[in-house]
Amino acid sequence: MFFNLLQPKKIYQSVFEIPFEDLQKSRIRGVIVDLDNTLTEWQNPELSQEAVDWLVKLREAGFQVCLVSNNSPRRVEEVAGKLGLPFVARAQKPRRKSFRRALEIMKTRPEETAVIGDQVFTDVLGGNRLGMYTILVPPISKKEFIGTRLVRIIERLVIERQNRGDS
Numbered sequence: 001m002f003f004n005l006l007q008p009k010k011i012y013q014s015v016f017e018i019p020f021e022d023l024q025k026s027r028i029r030g031v032i033v034d035l036d037n038t039l040t041e042w043q044n045p046e047l048s049q050e051a052v053d054w055l056v057k058l059r060e061a062g063f064q065v066c067l068v069s070n071n072s073p074r075r076v077e078e079v080a081g082k083l084g085l086p087f088v089a090r091a092q093k094p095r096r097k098s099f100r101r102a103l104e105i106m107k108t109r110p111e112e113t114a115v116i117g118d119q120v121f122t123d124v125l126g127g128n129r130l131g132m133y134t135i136l137v138p139p140i141s142k143k144e145f146i147g148t149r150l151v152r153i154i155e156r157l158v159i160e161r162q163n164r165g166d167s
């Protein structure tokens with residue numbers, strides 16, 4: 001059912017709270033990470049030191065990492081390049097194509113891949129459509145694209161529904 005495709009597998013208050021051991025227990029080997037409002041404020045070219053450290057730790061824990069963003073190649077490369085991370089830009093999430101591209105890059109199968117992002121209708125929906133392990137985090141900044149703001153209202157309903165435990 002469509003509504004189930006909008007349900008993240010897990011919700012955490014930030015990327016920093018995601019327990020890597022849980023991912024490893026679920027046999028996750030690759031992690032697709034959204035950029036805007038997941039790792040950094042929308043359009044902010046600088047990652048915080050905390051976000052950089054987190055990405056480094058994620059890789060050191062043995063995960064393949066790929067940034068997948070709907071933003072422009074210039075924007076995404078600015079961040080990914082500094083860390084030598086592979087990325088897919090202008091991804092048109094929730095379309096599956098860019099997620100498949102990330103799987104190719106990381107050489108992982110969907111069931112061993114997690115998607116971490118702040119949007120139900122791009123990150124969670126796209127990841128769920130391929131059967132990936134989806135993790136939703138709240139946006140780190142309120143400043144964002146106007147279209148996104150409207151979508152947030154629906155997202156809140158999805159999250160409330162999940163918290164009630166029905167599905």
Ligand SMILES: [Mg+2]
Pocket residue numbers: 034035036037038117118119
């Ligand atoms: Mg985002």
